[in-house]
Amino acid sequence: MSNTIKNYQKIDLIAVKSTYVVALLILIGLLIWGVSSAFHFMNYEETNDAQIKEYINPIVSRTGGYIEKIAFEDHQYVQQGDTLVVLETNESEVSLQEAKAALAEAEAQLMVLESNVNTANSNATVNQAQIGAAEAKLWQQQKEYERYKKLHEAEAVTQQQFEDVKTRLGVAKSNLEAVKNTFNTSQNRSNDASTQIAVAKAHIEKQKSVLDRIQLELNYAVILAPSDGYMGEKRLQAGQFVQKGQTLSFIVDQTQGKWVIANFEETQIANLREGQPVNIQVDAFPDEAFEGVIESLSPATGSQFSLMPPDNATGNFVKITQRFPVRIRLKKEQQDLSKLRAGMNVEVAIPKA
Template sequence: MKNNKKDQIIIAFTKWTGILILLGITAWGLIYLYDITKYEQTNDAQVDAYLSPVNAKVGGYVEKIYFEDNQKVKRGDTLLVIEQDEYRIRKNTASSELMSSQAKLDILAAAEESQRRNIDVIKARISGAEAKLRQQEQEYERYQQLYKEESTTKQKLENVFATMQINTSDYNETQALLKASEAKLNDLHAERKAILAEIGTKKSLMERQDLDIRYTVITAPFTGQLGKKTIQEGQLVQPGQTLAFLTNETAEKWVVANFKETQIGKFRTGQKVKVKLDAYPDEEFSGLIESFSPTTGSRYSLLPPDNATGNFVKVIQRIPVRIRLTENRERISRLSPGMNANVYIIK
């Protein structure tokens, strides 16, 4: 009797369990049918955001690292420092070269002043030589008149003429010397311009060395969160080398959903989207279709398929669809790039 009662209980439990399972499957099927009639959906979707690489602008050995894996940083925080000894030596060398060029300028200024005084002396000599020449010319004219009147000898006239020729030569020589001195002064002016250009180059080189020293201190370009640390103290880094990746907390995040090509026929920009994340299964995020990829995802692969070769097998392609999240920034900030998502688009 007891066994019959026990069997009845087992049968009743099995019966109701089966009914509940059937009801659950039926409810799931109805919900699934409702979803596929109301939504186009895909689980091939991920949260995306811009990852900004932090690069080294100068090379050298890492002296000190001030961040850890996944650390949150603020704009301007020091991330790491590269050894500065080599760049300080270069700066000192550039500073010495600049001082040398500036010293040349002082020496040149003294040479220019000396040359100007020399020109003044030559100009004074020209005045004296010109006066002597004019006087001798007048003397020669008088002796010519006297020689015509037979009041002097031909020898005396020739002596006066020779003296006039000497004075003319002295005058011409002094004028030539003046031109040469003025030309030398012009050369000094040209040399000044060259030295000034050299000083400008050395100053630019100094500024470059100051910039390189500043670049040895690498700071966060904006507020965000760093990823995995891939460098160590003492490691040699090269200019342009990526030292870390930084996500911008204030920048937008979006979802890239890869829909089948058979699903997107009626999609349009601005269409409403419902997003569920595997990380937050009990929450829904709303969004809008922002844009469509101009090609299928396979076209961005390293070796895109070529259906003109070999045996052709038709494969449904997927089109990346960019979805802009319309939630407030506080909710979006909880999302991490790479999170898997389920996307539902109302038909």
């Protein structure tokens, strides 16, 4: 019985010593962790309010129409210039033929007007020559009238002869006026035709612009990828009508790189500078470390960029620690960034300046 008691006492003593050893190891571990954490806290600014960012561009239709073909799938990788969506173009092609016909008609009308101008100018040239002849005829008749008038006063010619000469003078004057009126009419016709030519040319330019607009609509009927990247969710169906300016899908741009937006508290900003190195830990890949560099600090808090910034003068003020967005450029050297996706949560640590 006494031996059994002694054995139990030995076991209890061993258990107590083991507990002390374990407790001591835990205490040492806590001390090491505490010292390490304190050192890290004193020398680094940290935040877990940070995400991976990429440019996510909308795919927008620049014309309206019914969808004829959809050439992408959910999350598909596409290259710049790849066809994404094709719209029906039957109506636009009919409008294109109408616009071409209207342009041809306007150009033909211009040719007719130019021909009329040439004809009017030719007639005016002829009439101008006729004016010279009529003026010479009038001058001749005027001189003959003056001679016969003197002879009539001297009673060297009869009254009938004098009246004949006077009549021919009146006819010459009328002929000159008639030729001048015809010349003026020809000039007016030429001016009118020239004005109509200007109108016809303006009409041609208008028809050309209509033709160009329809051609643009035909080009816009084929919607292309604006950059290399991954497509978002496909929410379209063949035969669906889309309007001009409607967002059809989104593409995650792979050409402009990736970065991190970390939201630091305002009490941490004093220790941050552009160009500082950054240690990045991605929640999705806890065993990998990424490096970055502070690219820029926001000029205002995130709340100031909201749709309705807070107004602290309303009497409902409650002091809340504000956060400043900090843009961090991911280093591409010796890092595989292809696995990182926009929106991933990360933790960043920046050595204090």
